[in-house]
Amino acid sequence: MSDYSIDITDKKCPMTFVKTKLLVERMAIGETADVRLRAGEPLENVPRSLKEMGQEVLSLVEKEQGIWQLTLRKVV
Numbered sequence: 001m002s003d004y005s006i007d008i009t010d011k012k013c014p015m016t017f018v019k020t021k022l023l024v025e026r027m028a029i030g031e032t033a034d035v036r037l038r039a040g041e042p043l044e045n046v047p048r049s050l051k052e053m054g055q056e057v058l059s060l061v062e063k064e065q066g067i068w069q070l071t072l073r074k075v076v
Helices: 015-026 041-052
Strands: 004-007 032-038 056-064 067-073
Touching: 004 015, 015 032, 015 041, 032 041, 041 056, 041 067
Parallel strands: 004 032
Antiparallel strands: 032 067, 056 067
């Protein structure tokens, strides 16, 4: 079970990453978060942007048709 969760399935890029980044900024190093997102641009951009920030993507799993769950750990 993660420390945080956020659902950004109703957001469009670039707000998908903005919302995720704001969550990461509130987290302490070592904490984890689940992010629900849609396939397409969010699925491509959010994981890549998190890695570019130096965060760890622990898993990326399709939960239902077109809806994915990304689990991340704050590293820096």
